[in-house]
Amino acid sequence: MSTSAAEHAPGHASADGIAARARGLTKAYGSGETTVLALDAVDVDIARGRFTAVMGPSGSGKSTLMHCLAGLDNVSAGQVWLGDTEITGLKERELTRLRRDRIGFMFQSFNLIPTLNAAENITLPMDIAGKKPDEKWLDQVIDTLGLRDRLKHRPAQLSGGQQQRVACARALASRPELIFADEPTGNLDSRAGLEVLGFLRDAVDDLGQTVVMVTHDPGAAAHSDLVLFLGDGRIVDEMERPTAEAVLERMKRFDVIRGQADDAEGRPGDGAPPGASPDASPDISPDASSDVSLDKD
Numbered sequence: 558m559s560t561s562a563a564e565h566a567p568g569h570a571s572a573d574g575i576a577a578r579a580r581g582l583t584k585a586y587g588s589g590e591t592t593v594l595a596l597d598a599v600d601v602d603i604a605r606g607r608f609t610a611v612m613g614p615s616g617s618g619k620s621t622l623m624h625c626l627a628g629l630d631n632v633s634a635g636q637v638w639l640g641d642t643e644i645t646g647l648k649e650r651e652l653t654r655l656r657r658d659r660i661g662f663m664f665q666s667f668n669l670i671p672t673l674n675a676a677e678n679i680t681l682p683m684d685i686a687g688k689k690p691d692e693k694w695l696d697q698v699i700d701t702l703g704l705r706d707r708l709k710h711r712p713a714q715l716s717g718g719q720q721q722r723v724a725c726a727r728a729l730a731s732r733p734e735l736i737f738a739d740e741p742t743g744n745l746d747s748r749a750g751l752e753v754l755g756f757l758r759d760a761v762d763d764l765g766q767t768v769v770m771v772t773h774d775p776g777a778a779a780h781s782d783l784v785l786f787l788g789d790g791r792i793v794d795e796m797e798r799p800t801a802e803a804v805l806e807r808m809k810r811f812d813v814i815r816g817q818a819d820d821a822e823g824r825p826g827d828g829a830p831p832g833a834s835p836d837a838s839p840d841i842s843p844d845a846s847s848d849v850s851l852d853k854d
């Protein structure tokens with residue numbers, strides 16, 4: 558299934574509201590009998606100025622999709638564009654520069670440098686690139702994220718939620734075209750997680766940023782504008798204006814399909830209720846399920 562594929566003129570990325578685009582994106586790991594097809598000819602458009610969530614069962618290809626769109630991993634076939642730039646085929650040095658200049662990253666483990674204070678962590682990528690931050694923008698980011706009185710603190714002196722806010726500010730500091738967030742609330746309690754999701758939402762609504770977030774949590778996905786559902790390396794569904802309940806219901810259908818596949822192949826766990834077998838689980842943790850009541854701010 559493709560997203561807005563009809564707009565696509567073959568071989569060209571449009572200059573309009575598309576922040577990233579993939580056509581026929583295929584990624585295989587290994588070779589011969591042990592080949593794993595992580596992405597199977599995925600067509601996707603990531604709209605500029607929107608918050609897109611990527612969900613799907615464990616192993617469905619979420620991280621691989623993010624890594625390929627961000628130029629962190631090479632593709633086996635197909636094409637990927639960031640804005641108008643086709644990144645498939647770029648040399649590693651060009652990719653490094655492109656990631657540094659045009660993409661912001663947030664990870665589950667905040668990836669802050671322990672010896673640097675919050676302010677230094679926020680500007681580190683720009684310092685490495687030898688670029689001066691736009692002070693007005695940086696002030697806006699710091700105030701939006703409520704970090705003004707935490708700038709001199711080192712990561713160990715900050716709560717998990719505050720550390721992730723610093724990571725969020727770092728991702729925003731260079732005003733990137735696209736922010737990729739991989740399970741950004743995975744290490745946070747639900748209150749801190751909600752706070753970070755609210756800031757990502759604000760980054761889109763108030764600062765005009767574009768965010769793509771991989772998550773297992775329907776409550777987190779409910780903060781997005783659009784959820785893309787991956788199954789077995791393909792985009793199998795999408796949901797506009799998601800609610801946590803609707804996302805959870807959609808995820809449960811992966812259980813049913815996997816259960817049926819298990820039945821057909823006579824795998825252990827036949828007849829078990831959806832989600833009862835570890836293999837069949839869509840990887841929604843009990844915590845995630847309990848977060849279903851979380852709603853948009």
Ligand SMILES: Nc1ncnc2c1ncn2[C@@H]1O[C@H](COP(=O)(O)OP(=O)(O)OP(=O)(O)O)[C@@H](O)[C@H]1O
Binds near residue numbers: 594595619620
């Ligand atoms: N480096 C690798 N070598 C071999 N296989 C890999 C590698 N990385 C991922 N895979 C396989 O590719 C498929 C997709 O993996 P991916 O990590 O993208 O899924 P995911 O949806 O992000 O999973 P999870 O929710 O568990 O993080 C899986 O079958 C996985 O085992």
